[in-house]
Amino acid sequence: SPSSLLMSVLLGSSRVCSLMGExxxxxxxxxxxxxxxxxxxxxxxxxxxxxxxxxxxLALQCTRYLNFRAFQFAQAMLxxxxxxxxxxxxxxxxxxxxKIYDACGSTARAVRVALSLMNGNEGTATMSEKPxxxxxxAIIGLQSSSPSMAVATVILIxxxxxxxxxxxxxxxxxxxxxxxxNKVRYPSFLRTIPSDYYQSRALAQMVKHFGWxxxxxxxxxxxxxxxxxxxxxEIATQLGICLEYSLPFFRTDPPEQKQKIxxxxxxxxxxxxxxxxxHMDMDVLIEEFAHHNLTGFQWVGTESWISDSPIAIxxxxxxxxxxxxxxxxxxxxxxxxxxxxxxxPLNNSGNKLFTEFWxxxxxxxxxxxxxxxxxxxxxxxxxxxxxxxxxxxxxxxMSIFNNVYKGVYAVAHTLxxxxxxxxxxxxxxxxxxxxxxxxxxxxxxxxxxxxxxxxEVYFNENGDPxxxxxxxxxxxxxxxxVEFVTIGLYDASxxxxxxxxxxxxxxxxxxNSKQVxxxxxxxxxxxxxxxxxxxxxxxxxxxxxxxxxxxxxxTTDSITCVRCHPEFWSNERRDGCEKKETEFLxxxxxxGSILTVSSLLGACLTAxxxxxxxxxxxTPIVKANNSExxxxxxxxxxxxxxxxxxxxxxxxxxxxxxxxxxxxxTFVLCISCVLGKTLAVLMAFKSTLPGSNRMKFFGPxxxxxxxxxxxxxxxxICIVWVTANPPYPFKNLRxxxxxxxxxxxxxxPIGFWAVLGYIGLLALLCFILAILARKxxxxxxxxxxxxxxxxxxxxVWMTFIPAYVSSPGKFSVAVEIFAILASSFGLLFCIFIxxxxxxLRVRFVDAHIHGEIIHNNxxxxxxxxxxxxxxxxxxxxxxSFCNYVFLFQINHHQ
Numbered sequence: 072s073p074s075s076l077l078m079s080v081l082l083g084s085s086r087v088c089s090l091m092g093e094x095x096x097x098x099x100x101x102x103x104x105x106x107x108x109x110x111x112x113x114x115x116x117x118x119x120x121x122x123x124x125x126x127x128x129l130a131l132q133c134t135r136y137l138n139f140r141a142f143q144f145a146q147a148m149l150x151x152x153x154x155x156x157x158x159x160x161x162x163x164x165x166x167x168x169x170k171i172y173d174a175c176g177s178t179a180r181a182v183r184v185a186l187s188l189m190n191g192n193e194g195t196a197t198m199s200e201k202p203x204x205x206x207x208x209a210i211i212g213l214q215s216s217s218p219s220m221a222v223a224t225v226i227l228i229x230x231x232x233x234x235x236x237x238x239x240x241x242x243x244x245x246x247x248x249x250x251x252x253n254k255v256r257y258p259s260f261l262r263t264i265p266s267d268y269y270q271s272r273a274l275a276q277m278v279k280h281f282g283w284x285x286x287x288x289x290x291x292x293x294x295x296x297x298x299x300x301x302x303x304x305e306i307a308t309q310l311g312i313c314l315e316y317s318l319p320f321f322r323t324d325p326p327e328q329k330q331k332i333x334x335x336x337x338x339x340x341x342x343x344x345x346x347x348x349x350h351m352d353m354d355v356l357i358e359e360f361a362h363h364n365l366t367g368f369q370w371v372g373t374e375s376w377i378s379d380s381p382i383a384i385x386x387x388x389x390x391x392x393x394x395x396x397x398x399x400x401x402x403x404x405x406x407x408x409x410x411x412x413x414x415x416p417l418n419n420s421g422n423k424l425f426t427e428f429w430x431x432x433x434x435x436x437x438x439x440x441x442x443x444x445x446x447x448x449x450x451x452x453x454x455x456x457x458x459x460x461x462x463x464x465x466x467x468x469m470s471i472f473n474n475v476y477k478g479v480y481a482v483a484h485t486l487x488x489x490x491x492x493x494x495x496x497x498x499x500x501x502x503x504x505x506x507x508x509x510x511x512x513x514x515x516x517x518x519x520x521x522x523x524x525x526x527e528v529y530f531n532e533n534g535d536p537x538x539x540x541x542x543x544x545x546x547x548x549x550x551x552x553v554e555f556v557t558i559g560l561y562d563a564s565x566x567x568x569x570x571x572x573x574x575x576x577x578x579x580x581x582x583n584s585k586q587v588x589x590x591x592x593x594x595x596x597x598x599x600x601x602x603x604x605x606x607x608x609x610x611x612x613x614x615x616x617x618x619x620x621x622x623x624x625x626t627t628d629s630i631t632c633v634r635c636h637p638e639f640w641s642n643e644r645r646d647g648c649e650k651k652e653t654e655f656l657x658x659x660x661x662x663g664s665i666l667t668v669s670s671l672l673g674a675c676l677t678a679x680x681x682x683x684x685x686x687x688x689x690t691p692i693v694k695a696n697n698s699e700x701x702x703x704x705x706x707x708x709x710x711x712x713x714x715x716x717x718x719x720x721x722x723x724x725x726x727x728x729x730x731x732x733x734x735x736x737t738f739v740l741c742i743s744c745v746l747g748k749t750l751a752v753l754m755a756f757k758s759t760l761p762g763s764n765r766m767k768f769f770g771p772x773x774x775x776x777x778x779x780x781x782x783x784x785x786x787x788i789c790i791v792w793v794t795a796n797p798p799y800p801f802k803n804l805r806x807x808x809x810x811x812x813x814x815x816x817x818x819x820p821i822g823f824w825a826v827l828g829y830i831g832l833l834a835l836l837c838f839i840l841a842i843l844a845r846k847x848x849x850x851x852x853x854x855x856x857x858x859x860x861x862x863x864x865x866x867v868w869m870t871f872i873p874a875y876v877s878s879p880g881k882f883s884v885a886v887e888i889f890a891i892l893a894s895s896f897g898l899l900f901c902i903f904i905x906x907x908x909x910x911l912r913v914r915f916v917d918a919h920i921h922g923e924i925i926h927n928n929x930x931x932x933x934x935x936x937x938x939x940x941x942x943x944x945x946x947x948x949x950x951s952f953c954n955y956v957f958l959f960q961i962n963h964h965q
Contacts, residue, residue: 093130095172095187098424099145103156103168105486107479108188109148110181110212110222111141113173113424115351116322117180131183133175137431139463140350140381141214142424143411144244145171147472148211150410151479161480162487170207173424174218176351181218182225185210189229189239209240209482211475215349216248216267216295223257240515242482244474247374248294249302252533259512261534263474263481264399265563267295269538270373271302273397273561274345276571277542278371279310284611285592286312286371288345289332291352292319299373300347313592313611315341320348322355329359336365342581342590343369346396350376354385361387369581369588372396378543380465383553392547393581397540397561402473403524408466412456432459467555477528485515538563542571546579598625599645601632618645621808638802640809653802655813656719656881656888663719666888673712673895680903681705687910700751700774704744705903710737711895715888727798727815732789734891735826739785741898742833742864746781747774748902749840749857785829792822806879814884831868837861860901867893 098113114133152167172184188207210226213219219241226239241260243251249268251260278286288303290296300317307314316339318332336344346353353376370391376382377396414428430436435450466472519529530536542559559573580588596602596615601624605612618624618632623641625633635641635648642649657663684693684701693701714737717730751774801816817823841858871890878886 095184097170097187098173099149099169099171101152101168103166105162105165106168106170106207107148107152107482108185108207108210108212109145109169109171110174110184110188110210110218111145111171112176112214113138113141113145114175117175117177131175131177131180133173137427139461140379140468141173142428143463143468143472144214144475146411146414147404147407147475148479150404150407151476151483153410155479155483161483162490165486165490167483174213176215176218178218178221181213182221185222185225189226207239208486209242211242211244211478211482213243214245215293216246216251216298217293219243219246219251219260220248220257220294223251223260226259227257240482240485240512242478242515244478245375245471246295248298250294250298252535254533261481261515261530263477263528263536264374264471265538265540266533266535267299267373268302269561269563270397270540271299272306272563273538273540273571274347274371274373275303275306275310275312277395277397277561277573278307278312278343278345280571280573281587283343283369283588283590284312285315285341285590286343286345287315287336287339287341288317288347289320289356290317290347291349292321292324293349295349295375296347296352300345303345303347311611313609315339315592315609320352320356322352329356332356333359333363333365336368340592342367342588343371346370346372346376348373348376350379350382353379354382357382357385357387357390360390366390367582369590370394370396374398374540377545378467378470378555380467381462383545383555384462388553389547392545392553392583393579394545395558395578396543398543398555398557399470399474400539400541401557402470402526404469404473404476405523407469407472407476411466412464414456415452429454432456432461432463473526477522477526480520480522481515481518481528481530484518484520488514488518542573544578547583596624596628598627600624600629602628602630623648637804638811651804651809651811653811653813654807654881655721656884657721658719662881662885666885666892667716667719669892670712670715670888673892673899674709677705677709677712677899680899680907681709683907683910684903690910690913692906692909700744700747700778701903703778704741704748704898707737707741707744708895708899711741711891715891718884718888718891722800722813722815724799727800728793730815731798731817731823731826732793735789735830736782736785738830738891738894739833740778740782741895742830742837743778743781745857745860745898745902746833746837746840747778749837750774750777752857753840753843781833785826788822788825788829792819792826795819796822798823803880810880812880814880827868827872831865834861834864834868838865856901856905860898863897863901864894867897 099109114136115138116134118132118134148169148171152169155161155167170188172187174181174184188210190206210222213222223241226241229239239259243260243262243264245264246262247264247267247270249266249271251257251262252266252268286307288300290300296319304314304317316335318335320328320332348356353372366389370393372391372394374397377394378398382388382391414425426437429450429452433450433454435448435454437450437452516530516532516534519527521527528536538561540561541557542561543555544558546554546556548554556577556579558575558577559571561571563570575587578585578587580586592609592612593602593605593614596613600615600617602613603616604610605614618641621641622632622634623645624631625646632645638651639648640651641647656666658667681702684698684705687693688698710733714730714733717726717733720726796819798815798818801814803812803814806812838858838861841861867890871886874886875883875890
């Protein structure tokens with residue numbers, strides 16, 4: 072257990088540890104009081120050896136040429152260590168050494184060399200004598216995420232097993248996988264490069280900024296690519312971006328996988344490709360693309376390859392012309408360039424890495440033993456490095472060199488903080504102190520310092536630095552080279568709407584175009600349309616259909632149409648709401664004008680009849696028909712004609728109350744008068760029977776009381792209706808979609824149907840009484856005319872009810888007006904026109920007959936007095952004989 076192990080160390084027990092397997096030798100090393108570990112991939116690939124299971128498998132063998140990029144990273148670490156050793160303020164009196172290993176881009180080898188750094192490669196060690204003598208406090212590396220995760224896991228296991236004795240840190244300068252921010256799984260991992268979580272968000276926002284909603288993606292088939300692309304897809308989906316394809320790739324994949332990627336891209340419709348690839352994977356893939364001349368696509372890249380100069384000058388770099396992507400913020404470290412170019416001091420240590428670098432750079436060899444049949448010159452070690460122009464001289468990755476530089480300084484500041492906690496000598500206790508001081512992780516998390524260039528370095532709770540990126544654009548020059556032009560900035564510390572800033576004026580796109588490429592599955596939906604998803608396709612593939620009637624969309628690419636306010640309606644383009652046309656029965660339209668003229672004509676005719684009756688009020692025909700009821704009936708008919716005018720025009724509070732109450736009262740007055748006349752006729756003929764005295768109980772006074780009583784009941788109904796819930800103006804939005812019908816709401820339907828029902832009840836009663844009078848003498852026409860008028864009245868109003876209910880808008884008002892006019896004209900024509908005809912005939916046409924009768928009477932003095940007795944008949948209303956009786960009366964008076 073850790074406690075027993077600690078007791079063994081403190082009590083001096085002789086516990087012995089032995090190394091299993093062959094020890095790993097570092098590619099670069101230097102002794103010192105404190106040793107820092109470094110893991111870099113000086114070679115990009117390795118040779119797979121198939122195990123025979125007969126003997127122990129051989130160590131992994133690195134292949135291909137020396138990777139100048141990794142060599143530069145290692146030199147940045149050496150430069151920082153040299154500065155620290157020469158500093159009097161940081162770790163004074165302590166010499167920092169290093170052990171740097173080659174991981175060859177292999178996760179397995181990275182774990183192996185990490186274990187070598189942790190156990191010191193000692194064959195055997197007695198812990199009482201040298202506790203943790205060979206272990207390093209921190210490892211600078213690795214470059215890729217997957218090997219970094221494996222090493223971080225091994226460190227976690229070792230730290231957990233020997234927590235009391237030592238705690239090793241891992242500080243990466245280029246591993247960006249967001250999964251490494253998980254401090255539960257990787258508590259000892261920190262980095263000086265932002266997490267891919269922010270890079271993925273920045274890429275998604277950048278794609279959205281340029282309006283690309285339909286894109287493809289190729290990712291490295293490792294933790295870096297898979298986790299980064301997963302985050303990108305999550306954010307892109309929230310922003311309305313769809314992926315047509317997302318293909319995995321690793322540089323060791325077989326040719327079939329490369330061919331599948333090429334065929335997928337050729338068959339795609341998207342014009343933008345997101346390359347979430349490591350620089351080693353991109354280097355391999357771009358050569359294959361160049362072989363198939365796969366041009367015309369807009370590439371969006373990550374910081375891993377977008378600013379990589381070897382790719383920009385390599386074979387097929389034209390495929391990536393116009394690429395846009397995120398790069399680590401530009402930085403400059405004073406003196407680093409000169410240190411890197413002066414590699415001769417490395418030769419003094421006699422390490423093999425310098426020999427390989429020199430032979431690769433100048434194409435020579437130091438020993439003839441290495442010749443493989445081809446003639447190579449002998450290296451002297453004094454060749455002029457300035458005469459060679461290759462990727463080693465490229466300092467475009469200074470920002471990544473700066474990350475290595477900051478990582479070394481962060482560890483140094485942490486050690487300085489720990490070693491300064493007590494005043495002790497640095498002899499035997501220094502190593503013990505570094506081993507048992509398990510607060511090193513906490514110290515590094517809380518460290519905060521500034522570099523000599525003034526850049527502030529610190530880590531958040533996840534061990535990540537502040538996320539800031541430059542946005543660069545590949546702009547080809549006339550000489551065929553590529554210039555990395557900074558065209559924007561992404562700063563995750565700002566508010567979300569201000570994090571991305573891009574200068575669109577300096578951009579160059581694919582095929583050297585100056586226009587932003589278009590990459591959408593479906594075109595922009597114009598105003599007045601909405602998106603409808605295509606079945607079986609992503610949400611970015613849709614059809615544009617016009618909005619329905621009454622709905623609008625005033626933005627492009629709208630997913631829904633907004634319904635207009637009930638008082639508004641959509642225009643023809645469906646991109647705006649217009650106020651609905653208001654409709655009511657007006658005096659100016661044709662139908663309103665016809666009804667107005669008809670109403671005034673009916674009122675004029677009624678007034679004319681009243682004038683005729685008044686002019687001939689002393690004639691037997693007027694007197695015989697109860698002139699008072701006749702004039703009251705004519706007055707009520709005039710009001711009936713005029714009340715129809717209240718139904719025409721814009722409804723208002725007073726017109727709505729007036730039209731129904733006036734209509735109800737005037738019609739009841741009219742029907743009451745007709746009912747009184749009908750009862751008078753019946754009583755008159757019933758009283759002619761011997762012994763009958765009914766007529767004296769229904770004289771003119773009683774008739775007036777009947778009319779007043781029936782009318783008063785209707786007045787009471789109307790007063791209750793208006794008081795309780797009167798009619799009011801109402802905007803009817805139901806009958807027509809694009810029109811507002813201005814009409815009068817009934818208020819209380821019970822009141823309305825009570826008024827109509829009372830009118831119908833009186834009309835029905837009058838009709839029944841008129842039917843009873845149908846058997847009176849044939850020459851008596853009054854009862855027949857009343858019967859016929861009531862028949863018309865009832866027929867009109869029985870037809871009115873269904874027509875009124877089914878007629879929409881202003882037509883229901885027109886139907887009601889027509890019913891009023893039709894029933895009024897029916898009463899006027901049936902009851903009064905025959906009487907007017909007789910009066911006018913006697914007045915104008917029969918004057919000639921009157922003269923002849925007088926002449927004949929002068930000749931014949933024997934005129935029968937029987938005819939004069941017929942005057943009594945005229946007083947009871949026998950209209951067919953009145954004209955003759957009138958002539959006889961004249962003759963009698965003569």
